[in-house]
Amino acid sequence: MKTQSTTLDITKASSSRISEVDFDNLAFGKHYSDHMMICDYKDGQWQTPQVLPYGPLSMDPSSKVFHYGQAVFEGMKAFKDEDDKVWLFRPEDNFKRINISAERLAMPAFPKEYFFEALETILKFDKDWIKTGKGNSLYIRPFVIGTENGVSASPSSEYKFIIICCPAKAYYSNPVKVTIAQKYSRSADGGVGYAKAAGNYAAQFYPTNLAKEKGYDQVIWTDANTHEYLEECGTMNVFFRVGDKLITAPTNDRILDGITRKSIIALAEDEGVTVEVRRVSVKEIVEAAKNGELKEIFGAGTAATIVPFLGFDFNDEYFELPQVENSYGARFKTRLQDIQYNLAEDKFNWTYEVK
Amino acid sequence: MKTQSTTLDITKASSSRISEVDFDNLAFGKHYSDHMMICDYKDGQWQTPQVLPYGPLSMDPSSKVFHYGQAVFEGMKAFKDEDDKVWLFRPEDNFKRINISAERLAMPAFPKEYFFEALETILKFDKDWIKTGKGNSLYIRPFVIGTENGVSASPSSEYKFIIICCPAKAYYSNPVKVTIAQKYSRSADGGVGYAKAAGNYAAQFYPTNLAKEKGYDQVIWTDANTHEYLEECGTMNVFFRVGDKLITAPTNDRILDGITRKSIIALAEDEGVTVEVRRVSVKEIVEAAKNGELKEIFGAGTAATIVPFLGFDFNDEYFELPQVENSYGARFKTRLQDIQYNLAEDKFNWTYEVK
Ligand SMILES: Cc1ncc(COP(=O)(O)O)c(C=O)c1O
Ligand SMILES: Cc1ncc(COP(=O)(O)O)c(C=O)c1O
Numbered sequence: 001m002k003t004q005s006t007t008l009d010i011t012k013a014s015s016s017r018i019s020e021v022d023f024d025n026l027a028f029g030k031h032y033s034d035h036m037m038i039c040d041y042k043d044g045q046w047q048t049p050q051v052l053p054y055g056p057l058s059m060d061p062s063s064k065v066f067h068y069g070q071a072v073f074e075g076m077k078a079f080k081d082e083d084d085k086v087w088l089f090r091p092e093d094n095f096k097r098i099n100i101s102a103e104r105l106a107m108p109a110f111p112k113e114y115f116f117e118a119l120e121t122i123l124k125f126d127k128d129w130i131k132t133g134k135g136n137s138l139y140i141r142p143f144v145i146g147t148e149n150g151v152s153a154s155p156s157s158e159y160k161f162i163i164i165c166c167p168a169k170a171y172y173s174n175p176v177k178v179t180i181a182q183k184y185s186r187s188a189d190g191g192v193g194y195a196k197a198a199g200n201y202a203a204q205f206y207p208t209n210l211a212k213e214k215g216y217d218q219v220i221w222t223d224a225n226t227h228e229y230l231e232e233c234g235t236m237n238v239f240f241r242v243g244d245k246l247i248t249a250p251t252n253d254r255i256l257d258g259i260t261r262k263s264i265i266a267l268a269e270d271e272g273v274t275v276e277v278r279r280v281s282v283k284e285i286v287e288a289a290k291n292g293e294l295k296e297i298f299g300a301g302t303a304a305t306i307v308p309f310l311g312f313d314f315n316d317e318y319f320e321l322p323q324v325e326n327s328y329g330a331r332f333k334t335r336l337q338d339i340q341y342n343l344a345e346d347k348f349n350w351t352y353e354v355k
Numbered sequence: 356m357k358t359q360s361t362t363l364d365i366t367k368a369s370s371s372r373i374s375e376v377d378f379d380n381l382a383f384g385k386h387y388s389d390h391m392m393i394c395d396y397k398d399g400q401w402q403t404p405q406v407l408p409y410g411p412l413s414m415d416p417s418s419k420v421f422h423y424g425q426a427v428f429e430g431m432k433a434f435k436d437e438d439d440k441v442w443l444f445r446p447e448d449n450f451k452r453i454n455i456s457a458e459r460l461a462m463p464a465f466p467k468e469y470f471f472e473a474l475e476t477i478l479k480f481d482k483d484w485i486k487t488g489k490g491n492s493l494y495i496r497p498f499v500i501g502t503e504n505g506v507s508a509s510p511s512s513e514y515k516f517i518i519i520c521c522p523a524k525a526y527y528s529n530p531v532k533v534t535i536a537q538k539y540s541r542s543a544d545g546g547v548g549y550a551k552a553a554g555n556y557a558a559q560f561y562p563t564n565l566a567k568e569k570g571y572d573q574v575i576w577t578d579a580n581t582h583e584y585l586e587e588c589g590t591m592n593v594f595f596r597v598g599d600k601l602i603t604a605p606t607n608d609r610i611l612d613g614i615t616r617k618s619i620i621a622l623a624e625d626e627g628v629t630v631e632v633r634r635v636s637v638k639e640i641v642e643a644a645k646n647g648e649l650k651e652i653f654g655a656g657t658a659a660t661i662v663p664f665l666g667f668d669f670n671d672e673y674f675e676l677p678q679v680e681n682s683y684g685a686r687f688k689t690r691l692q693d694i695q696y697n698l699a700e701d702k703f704n705w706t707y708e709v710k
Contacts, residue, residue, distance in 0.1 A: 029417065029506040036416060056413045061391060061519050062384065066500050069424045069553030070560070106560035141506050145421050146557075151384040151496050151521065152658075153590050155560045164416050166506065181545070188543030188579035190536070192558045198424030199554015202501075203547045205425070205461035205510045224543035225580045235508050303507075 007117045008037075012125065013053035023131055026169050028303070033126035033138065033165040037118035040147075041108055041159035049114045051121045054164065060149040064156040070146030071198035072101035075235070075302045077137040077168070078123055078354065080130040081342035086123055086354040089302075089340050091116070093259045098142055101195035106155040107144055115142070118163055123354045129167050134337050139168040139303065168303070176217040176299070178233060179313040180282055181207065185224035186231070186254070193254035204234070216313055218299075222282065223254065230280045236299030236307065237261035240280055241328050242288045243295070247276045260300040264332050266348060273328065282314060289319040297321060298329035306333040362472045363392075367480065368408035378486055381524050383658070388481035388493065388520040392473035395502075396463055396514035404469045406476045409519065415504040419511040425501030426553035427456035430590070430657045432492040432523070433478055433709065435485040436697035441478055441709040444657075444695050446471070448614045453497055456550035461510040462499055470497070473518055478709045484522050489692050494523040494658065523658070531572040531654070533588060534668040535637055536562065540579035541586070541609070548609035559589070571668055573654075577637065578609065585635045591654030591662065592616035595635055596683050597643045598650070602631045615655040619687050621703060628683065637669060644674040652676060653684035661688040 013034040021031045032054045039049035065071050074094045079087045095116070099109040119140070123130075130138040142163045146156030184207035186200065187193025193200060204219070211219050218234040231249050232238055237258040240247045246268050251257040268275045288294035289312075297309040308329045311320040338344035339351060368389040376386045387409045394404035420426050429449045434442045450471070454464040474495070478485075485493040497518045501511030539562035541555065542548025548555060559574070566574050573589040586604050587593055592613040595602045601623050606612040623630045643649035644667075652664040663684045666675040693699035694706060 027505075030504070032417060054416070056415055058411045059414045060411055061409070061517055062387060062496075062521075065553075066420065066426055066498060067428050067496070067553055068556035068560075069426060070557040071421055071424060073422050104561050105557045106564055139506070141417075141422070143421060149385070150382075151494070151519070153556050153559075155564070162416050162421075164506070166417075183545055185543045185545035188540045188546060190538055190540035190579055191543060191546075192554075197554060197557065198420075198422055199547075199552060199557060201423035201508050202425040202460045202552065202554060204508075205423075206459050209461055209510070224545055 009048045009050045011052040018128055026167055028168055029166050031166055033129040035122045035125045037163040039161040049118050062149045062151050064146035064148050067151050068153055069199040070105050070156055072105055073143035073196050074098045076140045077302055078130050079137050079340045080132045087342055088352040090259050090350050091352050102144055104192055104195040105197055110161050120354050134341055135169055137168050138165050140165050175308045175310045177310050178218045178220050179211045179216040180220050181222045182227050186221040188224050194256055228281055231255050233299050236301035236304055239298050240285055241296040242293050245274045245276055247280050249280055250277050258301060260302055264300055267332050267335050286314055295324050296327055296329055364403045364405045366407040373483055381522055383523055384521050386521055388484040390477045390480045392518040394516040404473050417504045417506050419501035419503050422506050423508055424554040425460050425511055427460055428498035428551050429453045431495045432657055433485055434492050434695045435487045442697055443707040445614050445705050446707050457499055459547055459550040460552055465516050475709050489696055490524055492523050493520050495520050530663045530665045532665050533573045533575050534566045534571040535575050536577045537582050541576040543579050549611060583636055586610050588654050591656035591659055594653050595640055596651040597648050600629045600631055602635050604635055605632050615657055619655055622687050622690050641669055650679050651682055651684055
């Protein structure tokens with residue numbers, strides 16, 4: 001069924017697949033909602049975005065994305081409040097960031113109007129896929145891929161900007177143990193680490209598998225030059241609580257400028273917690289762990305929200321973190337979610353209602 | 356039409372598209388030969404490889420390759436001699452290297468038997484796509500992509516190993532001007548630079564575009580830590596001739612172990628040329644350019660074979676290279692091609708006849 005919009009070309013799904021989904025036992029990223037958006041870039045411009053039923057793409061085997069990795073993405077969530085209103089969290093930041101990522105990979109910027117109109121249209125059609133209750137959300141995955149046919153190593157002249165959505169519960173069901181990278185690295189100075197570029201993630205899988213073999217869930221990456229400074233972890237930025245101070249690495253060209261990260265910094269400052277945004281050395285954290293000053297480490301990201309770390313390994317020595325009363329991680333997670341689910345006042349103006 | 360093989364599942368194209376191709380005016384990577392190979396990995400093993408007519412893939416939008424860049428590839432060429440015999444050049448090295456790349460990206464190794472049987476079957480079917488004459492070849496692109504559906508950042512449990520082929524002439528039609536990287540970098544210590552990982556290439560496009568705006572065709576990458584040492588360039592390793600010595604950077608975890616590179620080293624040593632495989636500093640090359648000792652720089656890779664550099668830029672100073680008699684680049688290119696086209700004795704045992 002075709003419906004009208006001035007900006008979009010819309011084809012509504014004839015029926016919903018929602019009954020196939022067991023919302024009590026969701027595997028992250030396995031079910032997709034009824035609609036998606038696809039917008040083609042060709043002849044130097046973005047064409048009319050299409051909202052249409054979720055379904056396969058026909059791709060030439062020579063499509064550049066398969067060969068040269070021109071692919072960037074975003075991760076955001078829609079939340080439903082008790083009045084069935086749907087909320088996005090700082091969506092403008094995701095929009096800006098996907099264009100920052102795209103620029104670094106020599107891909108064209110996507111128009112803001114298309115992004116928001118498509119997002120809102122999908123969310124209206126697929127509203128029932130968003131369940132109420134803290135922890136439930138619809139994870140939204142905008143991504144861009146180079147689709148020109150041709151195996152020569154140069155930027156694609158054609159792209160697809162796509163938005164797909166999947167219902168989500170908490171990402172990590174358990175607290176995580178991590179290991180500190182001493183050999184492998186995630187990104188180089190002057191590289192693409194600050195972009196949500198597809199290739200950054202594949203590069204982490206092998207060292208992460210090695211960590212898993214040793215019983216750790218994730219790797220905290222360090223700077224590639226010296227491995228002396230702590231950076232990020234999987235798909236999360238990392239926070240350290242030493243005494244009552246909260247410390248996190250500054251963003252730079254190796255580290256993603258996480259939206260959860262900057263929200264936590266704002267919340268902490270709002271509560272009068274001292275936040276230090278500066279290089280965090282492995283040495284200092286190991287020492288703080290030894291002398292009992294290290295109270296918490298937690299990861300922060302859209303998919304995971306805030307995840308407490310149980311402990312960390314450094315050079316085959318394992319440091320267990322204490323159980324703290326009044327954990328910062330738990331406190332900021334509550335405050336963040338209260339805002340996201342419209343349970344608390346949003347004095348930062350972070351939320352965006354989908355009407 | 357189905358035909359039999361013990362290893363492969365074969366479907367021959369009912370007709371050929373070869374008449375659509377203007378072999379005198381080939382754009383690299385724009386036309387694909389009649390057949391391709393696809394082999395699926397699932398349930399922990401590679402399934403029966405299929406040789407079938409070239410055509411589109413149906414891909415779920417959530418396929419991991421689009422999101423996390425699990426994709427590696429190879430580039431090799433088939434040559435035809437004057438007796439219409441078809442030759443591959445060191446194909447075993449490409450086979451080994453794709454599995455090395457795959458391992459670094461947490462992808463399963465591909466069986467050797469499948470690789471060679473599929474390759475030979477395609478080359479027999481598509482023999483007419485290989486034209487005789489130096490410079491003509493069929494470029495072969497094996498690649499592997501993660502195809503599991505699901506946007507969670509972990510290795511795919513399903514893959515496709517694909518081989519496609521396109522007729523090729525020389526890659527760069529003109530000698531190239533390059534600039535030396537001082538800000539951006541291609542890969543990190545402990546990263547994936549030594550793998551032919553798709554994401555490595557997308558990362559180069561933006562800085563290469565900046566170079567192009569300044570009139571340079573490519574960037575010679577330097578080490579990410581100091582930008583003091585010269586590494587590789589686009590899809591080529593780089594050689595410097597200083598006086599009568601030939602110098603090239605050692606391979607390491609940032610640099611691809613190029614097959615053309617090691618063939619040139621062998622040819623040079625065979626001719627009694629002094630080859631130094633060691634770190635090459637920017638400073639030394641700039642000084643050699645200034646004092647007239649720098650005779651040649653050339654790039655070496657399968658697609659490009661050997662490409663002389665006209666000159667290089669360093670910090671906005673341009674150094675033009677001299678015109679030399681008896682150029683090493685030209686000499687090794689001739690020797691290499693003579694072996695590849697079966698015009699000269701192959702005492703290194705590099706060639707592999709497709710029968
Ligand atoms: C590498 C990396 N770091 C950090 C984050 C956290 O960013 P955000 O809070 O915006 O989700 C993510 C995930 O989005 C990520 O992929
Ligand atoms: C980054 C890079 N360096 C070097 C090379 C040259 O390697 P080879 O001679 O094996 O083609 C290539 C291309 O294959 C490449 O992609």
